[in-house]
Structure formats: structure tokens, C-alpha cells
Amino acid sequence: MTRTTFAIGGDLEVRRLGFGAMHLPTEPEEARAAAVAVARRAVELGVTLIDTAHMYGGGGANEELLAEALHPYPDGLLITTKVGIARSAGSGEWERDGRPEVLRDQVEQALRRLRVERIELLQLHRIDPDTPLADQLGTLAELRAEGKVGRIGLSEVTVDELAEARKLVDVASVQNRYNLLDREHEPVLDACTAAGIAFLPWRTVAWGDAGARAEVAAVAAELDATPTQVALAWLLAHSPAVLPIPGTAHLGHLEENVAAAGIELTPAQRARLDGLGDTANGGQA
Template identity: 50%
Template structure:
């Protein structure tokens, strides 16, 4: 039986399948996607359905996602962990600029505290390593904020194995958030190190950000004689597993992540209540050994 919970840093117990807030914002993670009422209702539904880990960032919107979380959920339930991120400045849709100077990180953290209406952030992740600033300085600033009680635990986002190992010479991160899903295994070495050390691994784009849908479409075209190739093969394999369980391809992809390692904590995002319910139901999907062998063998 796949474990349903994980203790981040051995302290913050969460249900492994959480909710990500990026899809509460518009195209390019800019502006709102839903009305305030719709977004608030969706966040409350997630918590009502048992979500105890919500992943967000100061630049989703910017600011919008954090403000919605506070509007919907403050005062926060005692078992709810809100993870946010800082270290990136936005100048427009899909425009991201690392900003890791100590004064930048401190100002971003302080702003997140105000928007989230909290005295301490449960998990604060460095959204991107700024190549213009020594990593020790960036992590040192977060460590200072932790000592001041403004954040409880420190995480990293989008790091290579070498960068993670460098970070480990400064401090022990509670989490790493890298792109990873059933069709994208580039971060396998990083996941391996996290598993070895008991560090939470939060895969972003756990549903592939459209790659699963593209694979399913390629599979359909191949069945119709209009296409072929590895993408179609991957889509067909996922569909076969899904059909055996009466599930969707997305549910299979999430179930595979939960089966892949006990340190994996997927936080799929959506702006749809129906899709949220579908995602959360993936926690009940038990893959067979044959299923996992099939999915493990896939490549994008």
C-alpha cells in the first residue's frame, strides 16, 4: 500500500497529494484566471477534500495566488502547510528574472508574510538560483529568516544534482521542487538524492503541462492511421493502464508519481472543481506491479 502521508523535514505531516495554485492565474502566470469568488471556492474545496499541502509562489499573478489563499483559508487550519517561493521578479506574462540578492530575498519574504497574513511561512523555497549571487549568500539569507522565525523550513526549486549537493554544504533543505512526471525523468538523479536523504520532492508539471494530452492525441491519431512514434506509444501505454482501472490518464500519471517514491509530493493545479476532484481521486488508485513496470519503461 502506498503511503498517503509524508513528514516534511520530519515535522510537517501532509497528505502527499496536494494542490498547486499556478492555475489560479491567467496565461503566462499573469493576472487572474478566475473570479475571486471562484478561486476562493476552489481553494476551500481542496481543503474540504483533505488537502493539507498547498503550493504557491509570490510571483503567481504576481501576488494574486498568495492573496487568494489568505482570503480563502485564513485563519489556517492547524494541519495545513502552505509552501511559497521567492527569488524571481516578473515583468510580464512568462517573463521570469532571478533575484537572489539578500535584500531582494528578504523583501520578498516579508511581502509574502503580509499577503498570507501569517507570522511564519511553513515552507519557503528559493524559486530559482540566481547565477549572479553566490548560492551560500542566497541560502544564508533564508537561514537568517528561519532563525528570525519568519520561515520554518527552506526548500529549493529547479536545481541540478550538483546544485543540490552544493546547497547541502550550507544547509539541509526540507524540499526540492523540480519538473518531473511520467514522461519527463530528467530529474531522476535529484529525486534519488532526495530519497536517499529523506527530502521532500515536489514535482512541478506533474501532469506534464499538456504533454500527457499530446501523447493521448498522438495515440488516437496512430489508431486512426494518421500518426505513429514514441509519443503515441507512451500515450497508448498510459491509456491501457487507465482502462484497466476505469481511470483517466491524468489519474494514472499522478498515481505513478505516488508509487514512484515515498518522498514524492505531487501538487497538481487546476482551475476546475471537477478536475480537482479527479486529481484527488488518484490517491485511491492502486497500481499493479505490471502497471508500474509499463509506466516505468516509458520515455517522452
């Protein structure tokens, strides 16, 4: 049977099927109220891992939404956030920015917005090529030493970047684009699995494209499930280090996603799905 929990960093146990908060709208008021209801329902359904970031909602608005919905947080709930992307003063566009002062400021903002004294898992949203990696990770390590960060993760990294980062800090998690039909980062997942590092795939269901594949539809029919649930069940079965974080702003889709944790693929079904991977490219999370 597929293991349902994973200990991030070896000691922070969460249920493997989490929730990505990126798609939760923060305005207008009616949409915000619906988003609050979705976040609360996720926790009611047993989700203990929720992913957000400084840039979601525009400079911390998504973090504030989660705090509004869920604070004071129930025991065992992990809200992980990401730093390292900031609006350019010149263009106004979101760009990689791993300068120590930017990372430190975004962490301080996250602590205030999430209403916590420590971020148990903080991920570097993207490596900034214009700032030495040692400076970026060194800043996060300093924040950890100060007690403001518990564990450090990365996002959208290669195998070589992961290896280089691990020379500088203990890496607890990696968040890369990955799903049933898009396995460009399979080598990164393999490295994480071997090292016991949590792998948090985003774009977990290929924007619904999985349902267009005859093999996925066939397996879904056999299991009396949806193609989305099959795609999530495959992720959970593929590696014990995978912690999917499907996101939605709709209660029905949320309940469909969470129910995927209870679906068990047979070895034959897994083998059929294993042959579907490709390296289609995606966007940003």
C-alpha cells in the same frame, strides 16, 4: 500499499497529494470567486499541502487569494511559497534575483499577504547565478533563525546544486519539473529519496500528453480511471518522497486529481508505465 503522508523536514507531516495554486486566476471578480471556491474545495477534500509563489498572479496576488480563501487556516494545512524571482526594473520581465535584500523583502511581503507569522516551508524559486549561493541561502537561514521561516527548500536544481546547497543549509524540499513522461530530473529525485528530502514535482501530468500514450490509456481502462489519475498514481508509487502538486482552476479537475490518491497500481502496471519516460523539456513553475 502506497504511503499517503510524508514528513517534510522530518517533522511537518502532510498528505502527499497536494495542490498547486499557480493556475488560480485572481481577476476578474467572477474568476476570482471561482478560484476561491477551488482552493476551499481542495482543503475540504483533504489536501494539506498548497504551493504558491511570489510571482504567481504577479507579485503576491496568488498569495493574497489563498489567504482570502482559507484564512484562518485549519490545523495541519501547509501553504508553501517561493521567493527569488522579481520583475526587472529595466525590462519589467520576471528574472532570477537572489540578492539578500530582495529575498528578505519578498518573505516579509509573503508573511503579510498570507497573514502568518512564519512560513513553515519557503523555497528558493530559482538559484540566481549572479549572486553567491552562500548569500542566497544565508539570507534564508537568517530568516529561519529569526523565526520567520521554518524550513528551506529549493526549486529547479541539479544534483550538484542540491549537494552544494546542503553544505550550507538543511534542505527540506526540492521542487523540479517531473512527470511520467518527463524524467530529466530522475537523478535529483533519487538524491532526495535517499536523503529523505521531499520532492514536489510540478507539471505533474505533462499537460495532458500522458493520455495520448496507448499504454497509459490501457492502464486507465483497466483501473476505470482517467489518464491523469494514472499519471498521478504513478508518481505516488514511484518514490515515497514524491509529493505531487497538480494545479487546476476547475472543480471537476480538482476532484479528479485528488481521487488519484486512492488508486493503486499493480506491480505489472507500474512496470509498463516505468518504460515510458523521456526527457522532454517544459516551461517554468
